[in-house]
Amino acid sequence: MKLIHCADLHLDSKLHTHLDRDRAKRRRDELLNNFERLAEYASRKGVEAVLIAGDLFDRDTVSALAKNTVLSVIKAHPDIRFYYLRGNHDTGDCLGTKESGSGAAPANLFLFGNRWKTYREGEKGRIAITGMELTRENSAGAPASLRTDPACFNIVMLHGQETGGRPASAEGLPPGTAYGRHFEQTFSAKGEKEEKGGGYAGVISIPALRGRNIDYLALGHIHACKKAPLDSRGIYCYPGCLEGRGFDESGPRGFAMLEIDEDRRTMTHRFVPFAQRTLYAVRADVTGCMSTAQMKDMAENALRAAGCTSRDMADVTLCGELEVDCEKDLGYLRTVLESEFFFARLRDATRLCLNVEDYLYDESLRGEFVRLVMADPSIRSQDRTEVIRCGFRAMDGEELV
Ligand SMILES: [Mn+2]
Structure with a gap:
């Protein structure tokens, strides 16, 4: 029976x-x-x-x-x-x-x-x-x-x-x-x-x-x-x-x-x-990505590997380390994921990393800016990476988000 x-x-x-x-x-x-x-x-x-x-x-x-x-x-x-x-x-x-x-x-x-x-x-x-x-x-x-x-x-x-x-x-x-x-x-x-x-x-x-x-x-x-x-x-x-x-x-x-x-x-x-829609909570490691497009690939790969289809509901958390001068637009990535799945949620748990040595002898405006920030005693050490990221975005003419 x-x-x-x-x-x-x-x-x-x-x-x-x-x-x-x-x-x-x-x-x-x-x-x-x-x-x-x-x-x-x-x-x-x-x-x-x-x-x-x-x-x-x-x-x-x-x-x-x-x-x-x-x-x-x-x-x-x-x-x-x-x-x-x-x-x-x-x-x-x-x-x-x-x-x-x-x-x-x-x-x-x-x-x-x-x-x-x-x-x-x-x-x-x-x-x-x-x-x-x-x-x-x-x-x-x-x-x-x-x-x-x-x-x-x-x-x-x-x-x-x-x-x-x-x-x-x-x-x-x-x-x-x-x-x-x-x-x-x-x-x-x-x-x-x-x-x-x-x-x-x-x-x-x-x-x-x-x-x-x-x-x-x-x-x-x-x-x-x-x-x-x-x-x-x-x-x-x-x-x-x-x-x-x-x-x-x-x-x-x-x-x-x-x-x-x-x-x-x-x-x-x-x-x-038996569910009609399945929920998937995934972490996508975007370490080393330099653009939103690359992060989108990593997020989609992580969802695909978990078995998530367009009918399903996705919760993506970006993690890993990103270079301070990478181009990352969460709003765009969210819009893309929302269009691909019944429901999508995107969260950012990445950390920024900055290799000061890369800029020590860099004769560009960026190099000069990094050296200035690193030498400024009024900026707390834990805020320096974020200040540099904002500075880089401003130099690229991007919005400060
Ligand atoms: Mn109960």
């Missing part, structure tokens, strides 16, 4: 941080459309169940468009069961299925509550999907109250921050996937956002979930993909968000595809990149 495990779709995110109004709306629509694409992909591949491990929506008040679209996608795929466990961002009745008069939830939508609930899947009913929505009250006691049948293939769904787990294994993850130190950084950046945007984010103790017959712990909350061993029987996985929203979510994004053999209680598990 094939299943998809996704999480953190954050539908209806505002997305105003980097994007202007029109592009933010377009990205919001793309995020929503992803859910439709996901269901169609599932249908095409013969997937029978889709696990949504929380934060399907970015907040409790969901637009009518998002709510209606999600419900109609679920109804349009009656052959797929959708298991939706809410996270810390979508704690309310986001789909409105509990309101009176709004019609019952679709028959193929299965929800969870603040106590463990188990659904049976598979031809023989031997795949058990168990989940609990964590709250301040139930979080600590959740592992101890979990009951599983050791004869089943046990999937357990939870949304929250893991503690006490092992480092991620690189196996099965796409190149560039964050784990280890970078992964932690990704989370702490995200953690701050969760504080502002979401409600209580549960804590999931990995050690407390060992030895509980779990074959697959399907988690949500951390936006970078992570897969690691749980115990001798099972693994745990955060599939990451389905589509990156900010540059702290750069790199491939998607979901986990599971194929379970019910009789043998075995599983294959792989990451499927």
Whole structure:
């Protein structure tokens, strides 16, 4: 039996941080459309169940468009069961299925509550999907109250921050996937956002979930993909968000595809990149470049090497050392990159270098200027390179930027 495990779709995110109004709306629509694409992909591949491990929506008040679209996608795929466990961002009745008069939830939508609930899947009913929505009250006691049948293939769904787990294994993850130190950084950046945007984010103790017959712990909350061993029987996985929203979510994004053999209680598990646009944060070393044109080549090469295409979003930081008399126009470079990608951001972290010896015996105006600046006690030594750069620009008739 094939299943998809996704999480953190954050539908209806505002997305105003980097994007202007029109592009933010377009990205919001793309995020929503992803859910439709996901269901169609599932249908095409013969997937029978889709696990949504929380934060399907970015907040409790969901637009009518998002709510209606999600419900109609679920109804349009009656052959797929959708298991939706809410996270810390979508704690309310986001789909409105509990309101009176709004019609019952679709028959193929299965929800969870603040106590463990188990659904049976598979031809023989031997795949058990168990989940609990964590709250301040139930979080600590959740592992101890979990009951599983050791004869089943046990999937357990939870949304929250893991503690006490092992480092991620690189196996099965796409190149560039964050784990280890970078992964932690990704989370702490995200953690701050969760504080502002979401409600209580549960804590999931990995050690407390060992030895509980779990074959697959399907988690949500951390936006970078992570897969690691749980115990001798099972693994745990955060599939990451389905589509990156900010540059702290750069790199491939998607979901986990599971194929379970019910009789043998075995599983294959792989990451499927699925984002419509990917965010790429690259550093381009422009050491030795003497012109904007050369820096543009370096920036484009760095983006191309990372896999960035014109559909994607680029964040370029120029780094390295530049000669003080090089020609560098960030405004032009930014305009070029903006025209090449859906979104581009450019930052300058280069350092200027100046070889005074090159000018010691230079009989030009530049040589005389360098010698004057170097000998002037009123100019602080750390400002000299910048003063010389400005002087050179003035001599070339360029604007002083
Ligand atoms: Mn969350």
